[in-house]
Amino acid sequence: MKPLRAWVFRLAALFTNKQRERQLSDELESHLQMHVDDNIRAGMTPAEARRHAILKLGGVEPTKEAYRDRSTLPFIEHLLQDVRFAIRQLRKNPGFTCVAVLMLALGICASVSIFAFVDAALIKPLPYPNPTRLVSVFENSAAFPHANLSYPDYLDWKRLSKVFRSLDVYTGTGFLLSTPAGVEPVPATRVSDGFFRTLGVTPMLGRNFHAGEDLAGSPNTVILSYASWRKRFGGKKDVIGQTIRLSDVPYTIVGVLPRNFQFAPRGRAEFWITLRFTMPKEFRRSFHSLSGIARLKDGVSVQAASADVKTIAKQLEKQYPESNRGQGASVFPFADLVVGHIRPILLVLLGGAGLLLLIACMNVTSLLLVRSESRRREIAVRNALGASTGRLTSQFVTEALVLVTMGSALGVLSANWTVQLPTKLIPADMMAAMPFLLGLGLNARVLAFAGAISLFAAVLFSLTPTAHLAVSEMRDGLAEGSRGSAGNTWRRLGSKLVTAELAVAVVLLVGAGLLGKSLHLLLHVDLGFQPDHLATVAVAGPETRYGEPAQAVALGRRIVSRIETMPGVKSAAITSLLPVSYNGHTDWIRFVGRPYNGEHNEVNQRDVSSSYFTTLGAKLLRGRYFTDAEDASKPRVVVINQALARQYFPGENPIGKQFGDTALSPKSIKQIIGVVDDIKEGSLDSKIWPAVYYPFNQSPDPYFSVVVRTSQAPQSLLPALSAVIRQSHPDVGVFDETTVDNLIHDSQTAYLHRSSAWLVGGFAAVALLLSVIGLYGVVAYSVSQRTREIGVRMALGAERGAVYQLILKEAARLTAVGIVIGLVCAMAAGAFLNALLFGVRSWDIPTLAAVAALLGFFAILASFIPARRAASINPVDALRSE
Amino acid sequence: MGEKADVWQGTLALMILKTIEAMGPLHGYGIARRIEQTSGNLLSLNYGTLYPALLKLEQEGSIASEWGVSENNRKAKFYKLTRAGRKQLAQETRNWEQTTEILARFLSPSEDPA
Numbered sequence: 001m002k003p004l005r006a007w008v009f010r011l012a013a014l015f016t017n018k019q020r021e022r023q024l025s026d027e028l029e030s031h032l033q034m035h036v037d038d039n040i041r042a043g044m045t046p047a048e049a050r051r052h053a054i055l056k057l058g059g060v061e062p063t064k065e066a067y068r069d070r071s072t073l074p075f076i077e078h079l080l081q082d083v084r085f086a087i088r089q090l091r092k093n094p095g096f097t098c099v100a101v102l103m104l105a106l107g108i109c110a111s112v113s114i115f116a117f118v119d120a121a122l123i124k125p126l127p128y129p130n131p132t133r134l135v136s137v138f139e140n141s142a143a144f145p146h147a148n149l150s151y152p153d154y155l156d157w158k159r160l161s162k163v164f165r166s167l168d169v170y171t172g173t174g175f176l177l178s179t180p181a182g183v184e185p186v187p188a189t190r191v192s193d194g195f196f197r198t199l200g201v202t203p204m205l206g207r208n209f210h211a212g213e214d215l216a217g218s219p220n221t222v223i224l225s226y227a228s229w230r231k232r233f234g235g236k237k238d239v240i241g242q243t244i245r246l247s248d249v250p251y252t253i254v255g256v257l258p259r260n261f262q263f264a265p266r267g268r269a270e271f272w273i274t275l276r277f278t279m280p281k282e283f284r285r286s287f288h289s290l291s292g293i294a295r296l297k298d299g300v301s302v303q304a305a306s307a308d309v310k311t312i313a314k315q316l317e318k319q320y321p322e323s324n325r326g327q328g329a330s331v332f333p334f335a336d337l338v339v340g341h342i343r344p345i346l347l348v349l350l351g352g353a354g355l356l357l358l359i360a361c362m363n364v365t366s367l368l369l370v371r372s373e374s375r376r377r378e379i380a381v382r383n384a385l386g387a388s389t390g391r392l393t394s395q396f397v398t399e400a401l402v403l404v405t406m407g408s409a410l411g412v413l414s415a416n417w418t419v420q421l422p423t424k425l426i427p428a429d430m431m432a433a434m435p436f437l438l439g440l441g442l443n444a445r446v447l448a449f450a451g452a453i454s455l456f457a458a459v460l461f462s463l464t465p466t467a468h469l470a471v472s473e474m475r476d477g478l479a480e481g482s483r484g485s486a487g488n489t490w491r492r493l494g495s496k497l498v499t500a501e502l503a504v505a506v507v508l509l510v511g512a513g514l515l516g517k518s519l520h521l522l523l524h525v526d527l528g529f530q531p532d533h534l535a536t537v538a539v540a541g542p543e544t545r546y547g548e549p550a551q552a553v554a555l556g557r558r559i560v561s562r563i564e565t566m567p568g569v570k571s572a573a574i575t576s577l578l579p580v581s582y583n584g585h586t587d588w589i590r591f592v593g594r595p596y597n598g599e600h601n602e603v604n605q606r607d608v609s610s611s612y613f614t615t616l617g618a619k620l621l622r623g624r625y626f627t628d629a630e631d632a633s634k635p636r637v638v639v640i641n642q643a644l645a646r647q648y649f650p651g652e653n654p655i656g657k658q659f660g661d662t663a664l665s666p667k668s669i670k671q672i673i674g675v676v677d678d679i680k681e682g683s684l685d686s687k688i689w690p691a692v693y694y695p696f697n698q699s700p701d702p703y704f705s706v707v708v709r710t711s712q713a714p715q716s717l718l719p720a721l722s723a724v725i726r727q728s729h730p731d732v733g734v735f736d737e738t739t740v741d742n743l744i745h746d747s748q749t750a751y752l753h754r755s756s757a758w759l760v761g762g763f764a765a766v767a768l769l770l771s772v773i774g775l776y777g778v779v780a781y782s783v784s785q786r787t788r789e790i791g792v793r794m795a796l797g798a799e800r801g802a803v804y805q806l807i808l809k810e811a812a813r814l815t816a817v818g819i820v821i822g823l824v825c826a827m828a829a830g831a832f833l834n835a836l837l838f839g840v841r842s843w844d845i846p847t848l849a850a851v852a853a854l855l856g857f858f859a860i861l862a863s864f865i866p867a868r869r870a871a872s873i874n875p876v877d878a879l880r881s882e
Numbered sequence: 883m884g885e886k887a888d889v890w891q892g893t894l895a896l897m898i899l900k901t902i903e904a905m906g907p908l909h910g911y912g913i914a915r916r917i918e919q920t921s922g923n924l925l926s927l928n929y930g931t932l933y934p935a936l937l938k939l940e941q942e943g944s945i946a947s948e949w950g951v952s953e954n955n956r957k958a959k960f961y962k963l964t965r966a967g968r969k970q971l972a973q974e975t976r977n978w979e980q981t982t983e984i985l986a987r988f989l990s991p992s993e994d995p996a
Contacts, residue, residue: 006941023959024933030958031911031929037954038915056929063930070934070941 013072014080024067028060078391082398089399096371097403100364104407104457105414106766107360111353112415112442112450117422118346119445121339125436127262129200130295134334135302137167137292137309139327143586143602143689146330148288151277153316153324154192157292160312163305165297168195169275169290172266175246176542176733182726185540185733186228188246188271189263195272196223198295199263203255205229206240214274221274222246223255228270246271248544264338265291267432285323286588286662293334306331322662325598339436341748344835345756351832352511352763355504359770361457362504364403365464366497366774370781372396372465393466400461408454415450416442430748498771498778499818502859505764505771506822506851507829512764513847514833514840515757521839522753523745528679529579530617534707534740535714536578537721540733541702552700553631555729556609562728563708568717570709573612574696576605578705580744583682583689591648592658592669600662603644604681604691607699613639613676615709621645623655623674631697636670642678644690670694683749685838702732707740714739756836768858771818776862779811783866790870791878800871807870811863818859819852826851894935896978899944899971902963907950909958910936936961944970 013020032053039049057063068074090097128134138146139153149157149169158167170191177184193214202208203223213221222244224233233239243250251273263269281287296305306329313329372379379392387395419440423431431437442450539559546552556574563572577585587605590596610628613620622645626637638659645654654675660668670692678688696704706725710717718737725734744750783790790803830842840847901916902908908916913936914929921927939945944967950960963971 002942002944005943006938009941026957027910027933027959030909030952030956033956034909034911034952034954034958035929037956058928058930063933066930066934067937070937 007073010071010073011076014076017072020071024064024071028057028063032057032060078394079398082395083402085395086399086402090402093371096367097406100367100403101407101410103360103363103770104404105410107353107357108408108411108450108453108457109414109418110763110766111350111357111453112412112446113418114346114349114353115449116415116419116440116442116446117437118350119443119449120436120440121342121346121434123445124439125335125339127260127436127439131335132333133165133296133298134199135294135296135305135331136334136337137294138330138332139288139313140330141326141328141600141602144584147327149290149292150285150288150323151275151282151290152285153327154290154292156316157309157312157329160315161308163297163300163308164294166194166198167292167294168192168198169292170195170266171275171290172269173273174540175271176248176540177246183542183731183733185538185735186246186270187266187268188273189266189269190273190275192275195293196257198293200295201257201261204258205237206253206255208255209274214276216276216278218274218276220249220251220276221254222251223257223272224253225257225270225272226259226261229256232270246273247542262435262438264433264435267435268429285320294331302331302333321598326600339434342434342752345752348511348756348833348836349759351829352508352760355508356763356767357453359501359504359767359774361460362497362501363770363774363777364457365460366494366777368400368461368464369494370777373781393462396465397458397462400458400465403461404454404458407457408450412442412447412450427746427751430746430751433748494778494781495814498774499814499821501771501774502815502818502855503822503825505767506819506855507826508760508764508767509851509855510823510826510848511829511833512757512761513851514830514837514842514844515753515760517840517844517847518836518838519750519753519757522684522750525680525684525839527580527744528618528677531580531740531744533710533714534616535710535717535721536705536707536736536738536740536743537718537725537734538705538736539703539725540735541729542731543702545731546702549632549700552702553697555702555732556696556700556704557628559706559725559729560609560611562724563706563721566717566720566724568710568712570711571611571615572706572708573615574609574704574706575612576607576696576701576704577681578707578740578743579616579679579681580684580740580747581681583686587692588662589659589692590662590664592660592664596662598662601648601690604689605694606681606691607694607696607701607704609696612693612696612707615707616679617709618679619677621675621677622653623672625674625676626695628697630695634698636668636698637673637695638670639674639676639693640672641676641688641691641693643688644692645675647690683747684744685749685753705736714741753836753838768855771855772858772862775811775814775859776865778814779807779863780866780869782810783807783870786870787873787878790873791875794873794875795879803871803873804867807867808860808863811859811867815856815859815863819855822855823848823852894931895939895944896971896974898932898935898939898961899963899967899974902945902961903968903971907948907960907962909950909952909960911958912952913961939967943967 032050035053035056036046036049039052040046044052054060125131126134136146137149137157139149140147148171154167154169158164161167168191170189173188173190175186175188177186191209191214193209193211196202196208204226206223209221209223212218224239229235229239232244233242239253239256242253244253245251251271257272277283282289294305296302309329309331313324313327317324317327383389383392419442422437422440426434426437539555541552541555546555560572560574563569583604585605586602589601589603591601610626610630613625621642623639625639630637640654648654649657654672657672658669659672660666660670676693679691680686681689681691706721708714708717708721718739722734722737725732790798790806793806794800794803826848827843833842897917897920898913901913901920905912905916910932911929914927914932918925918927936945936947940947940961943964945961946964947959947961950958952958
């Protein structure tokens with residue numbers, strides 16, 4: 001207790017220095033006065049009396065010294081002195097300080113921001129209890145590594161599996177909601193009864209779904225998302241038990257989900273209802289529409305679970321060969337589904353930011369070296385005046401700490417700002433699929449990371465001048481103009497640092513080049529159609545009014561013909577799925593007149609209107625497109641893509657050939673009438689799958705997308721487009737109006753490629769700048785050290801050209817070594833990058849050559865300035881100067 | 883900074899406290915003189931060592947200080963005991979008595995060990 005109290009006083013005393021000093025002087029003075037008075041009374045002369053009093057005291061200064069040591073905490077006092085001195089030193093050299101602090105801040109800001117992403121996305125992406133126990137469950141076939149489950153398969157798995165504590169399924173759906181503003185399509189999700197229990201989520205209001213509530217015949221019940229509850233019901237607590245009409249069907253609200261509930265695969269879903277399957281197709285084993293999510297039993301590994309479901313899949317395959325042939329199964333951590341696609345990007349970015357930090361640190365290190373070199377005299381003087389090596393070292397450490405503290409503070413502050421950017425820059429749709437980014441921020445883990453790298457930098461920066469201090473002989477420093485071995489040591493070390501910096505810059509530049517090239521290739525990939533001047537809008541007609549095929553056909557015809565009368569519209573068409581969306585929504589086909597052994601010929605299925613191909617600007621290779629008159633009353637026809645023709649009709653003319661469903665049921669038989677050049681149906685970086693295009697009029701659905709070829713900028717037509725449809729059909733939902741160009745450029749694939757290319761590009765640009773500055777520093781220093789040598793050479797008749805050569809050669813050697821090492825490292829690091837590359841290999845020669853040329857150019861440019869200075873040295877001045 | 887200094891530091895603190903208790907509020911010079919006198923001039927005290935010791939006692943809350951005027955009309959800083967100081971004095975006095983008693987038993991020629 002008492003020592004603690006004393007500590008507090010001593011700590012507080014650090015701030016009351018002046019006042020205490022005065023009081024101490026006063027007190028000692030009064031002490032001496034009283035003693036002198038007494039001594040004089042005892043008969044001494046005044047001078048003698050004072051001398052005796054001081055002697056008896058033990059000296060005024062030693063007493064003060066002892067008193068000071070006791071009054072505060074000496075080591076903190078020293079530290080504060082050092083800090084004050086360091087700040088004074090840094091202030092005396094504002095150029096050095098600014099550059100060093102900015103470089104550090106930049107490196108720290110970049111790595112801390114990226115780490116914040118890594119933290120949000122990779123370390124703690126799932127807001128559920130025990131998230132590592134959650135797994136996604138897939139079936140898989142040759143074409144789909146991650147296929148959905150069919151309902152009967154799901155039920156069998158649930159019954160047979162021994163590894164899951166619970167297995168549940170979900171699938172996307174949507175509703176049309178009548179609002180005062182018109183019909184609004186709203187995303188929703190159908191889930192099995194135990195879905196929320198598997199996640200470990202309990203509704204904030206009301207109840208969870210009961211067991212068995214997902215069976216046909218159960219009452220219509222719905223659980224609201226928090227956002228929906230706030231938006232549509234004003235956050236009123238009495239919504240439980242109320243009825244809401246979803247697509248004209250009444251549902252009873254039984255619960256509201258908590259505010260922090262997230263489910264990335266269905267990020268925007270407002271309504272959560274149960275499966276309650278009734279349609280016959282939903283009970284088919286071949287109808288794969290469900291995504292599985294399960295919670296593993298304790299102690300069961302993902303591998304063990306995978307093995308277990310594979311066994312079940314084998315069993316089902318034997319039992320139901322017709323539907324389950326070739327159907328395997330797999331289990332993955334659920335986090336993979338949510339963040340799997342951004343993991344490689346984040347790791348590359350983290351690597352890039354790390355390299356940038358490394359360059360920044362190396363640059364600051366070499367600055368510190370130059371500085372400690374130029375401070376040798378000062379240090380030698382302080383040493384000669386009695387400063388111990390320990391005290392000098394602690395001074396360096398303090399300077400490093402001050403520098404790093406300023407750099408980190410600035411870096412962390414700016415990182416705090418940069419991590420807020422994504423929430424503003426990322427489109428809402430994409431954000432809904434990455435809800436884990438909402439938690440982005442500087443939490444304890446991120447700050448700990450920032451602390452760790454600052455500590456690393458601090459250690460590095462205090463070691464550098466300390467090591468330098470050890471290398472250079474103190475006494476040498478005092479000798480006038482001495483340029484002993486220490487100067488050379490530094491030059492060697494500095495050159496090595498710069499070589500390393502250049503190499504790192506090469507790695508970053510190559511990475512940026514490859515990513516940039518990938519992005520370019522990705523955005524210019526052959527789509528098989530002309531994406532410019534295409535507008536699109538999605539239409540959803542309520543089943544109650546457009547559920548009959550004839551009604552859907554009529555709706556499609558009316559909307560297309562209405563749009564085609566609009567000014568600025570060249571043509572309009574309908575498709576069940578837009579191009580460049582995803583490979584999927586497939587059909588299994590069986591060719592007429594060929595042996596069939598039950599294999600699944602899985603092909604993309606799209607239902608399109610007669611003008612679809614001409615509107616898109618696709619290329620007809622053989623045969624013809626269908627006509628608008630080819631509806632249910634006519635023989636069934638189909639247009640296939642080139643990939644299908646190549647795969648199933650090699651060397652044959654497919655026109656006139658027939659195929660149907662796996663049972664070849666008479667109603668399913670279609671005749672091939674045309675072959676269209678491959679249209680990119682999947683994402684930009686996906687492969688072309690075989691595809692079939694059925695006439696919309698023979699395979700209609702009241703939910704479709706309209707594609708419009710415009711003569712003007714398609715963006716400008718969008719408002720009118722939706723307005724026209726809403727006006728003529730107030731009962732249908734109209735949404736997702738955009739241009740196909742936007743669709744492609746804002747697609748997740750393009751977005752991820754673009755952001756990684758830009759970010760790594762930014763890192764690379766900064767790295768280039770820093771390393772070139774570093775090179776400049778080394779060459780300039782070398783020139784300043786060699787002034788006399790150059791002077792001698794020139795006095796002996798060296799031409800200016802020879803001096804240029806001397807300096808540039810040194811720079812060129814450093815640069816060449818840096819570039820070669822960098823290229824080797826870049827190729828080694830390329831494997832790490834491969835997951836992000838599209839259309840280029842990591843050893844892409846043009847990129848490597850361009851990087852080498854770019855860096856070489858800037859390096860020579862940077863060394864030209866000191867070379868010029870060297871060449872303009874006046875030999876007489878140079879010889880006289882030292 | 884061996885053991886001797888520590889013991890010395892401890893005893894000096896005790897002497898200071900006892901002196902202030904006996905004399906009432908007193909300045910540093912007065913305390914020093916008084917300690918010397920009380921020790922029968924057996925102690926050769928460097929007056930300067932008193933001040934860090936006084937500071938320590940003040941930091942620990944055993945004494946408090948106040949500027950005042952000495953008997954000879956000199957401005958001086960007076961130290962007085964606080965309640966905590968009184969308690970500490972009592973406690974340390976007991977400790978010392980015990981220590982010296984034990985030591986005395988060791989040092990005196992042994993009586994009957996019984």
